[in-house]
Amino acid sequence: MRFRTVASAVLVAAGAVVPCMAVGQAQAQEPWCGASWLGLTVEPVGQSSGSQRTASIVLTNLSRESCVLQGFPGVDLAAVGDNGRAALPRTNEQGQPVLLPPGGQAKSTLTYATGTDTPTEIIVTPPDSTTQLHAVWPTALGSIMVWPEGATHPGTYIGPLRG
Template sequence: MRFRAVASAVLVVAGAVVPCMAAGQAQADEPWCGASRLGLTVQPELGQPGGSQRTASVVLTNLSQESCVLQGFPGVDLATVGDNGRASLPRTSEQGQPVHLPPGGQAKSTLTYATGTSTPTEIIVTPPDSTTQLHAVWPAALGSIMVWPEGATHPGTFIGPLRG
């Protein structure tokens, strides 16, 4: 009798494990969206908050003919800003979820920035788990920004995780 109870529990556990592996396998078959598959645009978001805080969307578009997946934060640098001509933006503490992109699909990351006296000329974005960078001209509509020194406890300019 004791043996039957143990055998039943093993079958139930084994039955629960197999579907989980199958679902994970389906996701593993979808390729990662590397920089070579992606296009970059930057645009102001509608309904800006009041005061000196603004937001923009950093948009990565799947330019390939097959679906791919992204997760996490893009690395974002602003050129001609900061002490050495380039400022790397800190990330929020939010957690990113996988974003599945069909051909032409988009993932967006919110760039929050404080208005200031520096106007970047270029935004440089490194997609998650990539070393290849994408470049775009800083849109004039976004205006000037303030970049806080690295390690500041309350930076006014930062990047959020990618969302679908």
């Protein structure tokens, strides 16, 4: 069961104000954002500390109606790791529902350690979906260190979606 309350927020993207709604306790009737409703972009954010950097995984509602997302996107990197594809671990943070009006965005923070691997593509599976969205790995993000699966303190990981 998904609980939803609409509380207004504002998101500024490329100089334009696009509303984004935080969703909480009461129920709303907005549909879940299907992968076919979403666009994917990857944006550099900055250097956190030393060799650790951050980027935003941005899901934009391309449909003509509002929809809801909650949780973590599945994030894989192509052309890296032992198998040529690496699935990124998630943080322990809790994701909150996010209401996306048409054009609204939800962002997930990708924290990564710089390294020797340069992905060719980032593959994102929105929450509660099996359909994947693809984007070219931005050259501005540089190289990445992919930690072995099951590493106790990976330097590369993904956070929950936020409005």
